[in-house]
Amino acid sequence: MFNFNHMFGFEINRELSLNYLSTSIRALVISMIGIFIPIFILTLGYDVRDVILYHIFFYALITSLISLTTKIISKVGLKFSIATSFPLLIISYLLLYSSEVYKISIYWSLIPSVMSFLAFWPAFQIYFAKSSDHSHRGREIGFLSSINLILSAIGPTLAALIITFFGFGILFISVSIIMLLAIIPIYGSEEKYPKSRFYFKDLYNKRRKIKEPIIFFSEGINIICELLFWPLLIYFLFNDLLIVGYLGSVLYISILISLYLASKYSDSRKKHKLMIIGSILYAGSWIVRTAVKSLQSVLGASIGTGITSTLLDVPYSSIFYDKLSKKTTTEYVVFREIFVGFGRIFILLIFYFTNSFIIIFGLAALASFIRGFYR
Numbered sequence: 001m002f003n004f005n006h007m008f009g010f011e012i013n014r015e016l017s018l019n020y021l022s023t024s025i026r027a028l029v030i031s032m033i034g035i036f037i038p039i040f041i042l043t044l045g046y047d048v049r050d051v052i053l054y055h056i057f058f059y060a061l062i063t064s065l066i067s068l069t070t071k072i073i074s075k076v077g078l079k080f081s082i083a084t085s086f087p088l089l090i091i092s093y094l095l096l097y098s099s100e101v102y103k104i105s106i107y108w109s110l111i112p113s114v115m116s117f118l119a120f121w122p123a124f125q126i127y128f129a130k131s132s133d134h135s136h137r138g139r140e141i142g143f144l145s146s147i148n149l150i151l152s153a154i155g156p157t158l159a160a161l162i163i164t165f166f167g168f169g170i171l172f173i174s175v176s177i178i179m180l181l182a183i184i185p186i187y188g189s190e191e192k193y194p195k196s197r198f199y200f201k202d203l204y205n206k207r208r209k210i211k212e213p214i215i216f217f218s219e220g221i222n223i224i225c226e227l228l229f230w231p232l233l234i235y236f237l238f239n240d241l242l243i244v245g246y247l248g249s250v251l252y253i254s255i256l257i258s259l260y261l262a263s264k265y266s267d268s269r270k271k272h273k274l275m276i277i278g279s280i281l282y283a284g285s286w287i288v289r290t291a292v293k294s295l296q297s298v299l300g301a302s303i304g305t306g307i308t309s310t311l312l313d314v315p316y317s318s319i320f321y322d323k324l325s326k327k328t329t330t331e332y333v334v335f336r337e338i339f340v341g342f343g344r345i346f347i348l349l350i351f352y353f354t355n356s357f358i359i360i361f362g363l364a365a366l367a368s369f370i371r372g373f374y375r
Contacts (some may be wrong), residue, residue, distance in 0.1 A: 025182035027148035029175045031155025035231040052352045060113045063341030069118040070330035077191040078123045086121035089113045090176045097172040130322035153252040160245025220343020225364040254306025262314035271315035277324035278311025279372025286365035
């Protein structure tokens with residue numbers, strides 16, 4: 001029986017072990033293909049505004065459908081939902097590649113891609129919150145992240161080599177085959193059926209602190225700037241896929257280096273202090289990134305980003321899962337995803353109309369600082 005135990009000074013149950021394995025395989029695939037999808041779209045003859053519009057539609061659909069999705073998940077179960085997300089992602093990759101081979105619109109790939117995202121993330125967040133141990137949640141997040149990062153560090157460089165020597169077609173086929181493997185461990189876990197409750201009036205609930213919507217909105221800004229705009233800037237600076245892949249791997253490795261410290265303190269009373277320090281340093285990394293020009297400066301910024309973002313993200317995630325574990329319904333997941341979605345769409349629109357990396361990185365710095373006050 002597959003089980004991760006005693007790696008971080010605590011025991012992980014079988015349910016989480018199986019989910020860690022599937023999630024880690026998925027993380028490898030995402031690290032291989034994620035940062036190169038915008039570049040692939042550019043190679044098809046689309047411009048940057050088309051890439052931004054593609055992502056705006058993607059996140060607008062997710063944000064508008066998240067409430068309905070959690071109701072469906074509560075009926076079909078968490079395990080089934082997570083398992084379904086993998087073949088849907090494969091279909092989206094094959095449809096996207098078909099844009100080059102059969103000249104179909106890239107927007108067809110949005111349908112399975114949105115469905116995959118909605119099937120995976122809410123279900124995974126609820127599953128982790130209900131299955132993990134409150135007293136060791138920070139270290140469990142650190143453990144999950146470390147396994148993901150070890151594989152993810154390989155992904156960008158490996159993908160860049162595949163694209164350079166064999167083309168995007170082989171990359172899409174490779175990640176599809178790997179993704180199929182992620183389905184297998186899921187079927188060894190127990191099915192769970194969460195209760196679903198959410199009304200849009202809850203977004204404006206006076207009893208809910210206004211601070212949380214602003215923090216989740218800020219999280220959405222950080223996610224898009226990190227996963228989309230930073231790799232795009234590197235590509236525009238050097239026009240070299242190998243450099244994009246190499247720096248992507250460097251970022252994951254630097255996150256891994258600081259992960260143990262962050263996960264350890266996230267289970268102590270010092271996690272709020274750690275998160276404040278991390279938010280300030282992470283904000284500083286965005287300011288630095290507005291001025292990068294050379295390969296050396298981008299490399300240094302990537303290393304600094306990996307370390308500082310981890311000091312913020314691990315305690316931040318630990319607090320979120322602590323809160324989620326105390327909820328009896330999916331309401332908190334929906335609430336978070338809606339405001340994260342608003343943040344994603346906002347920063348995409350800002351770049352669409354300004355075409356300025358300096359402006360969006362400045363907003364990312366502000367967003368990073370705001371997130372340090374999550375409680």
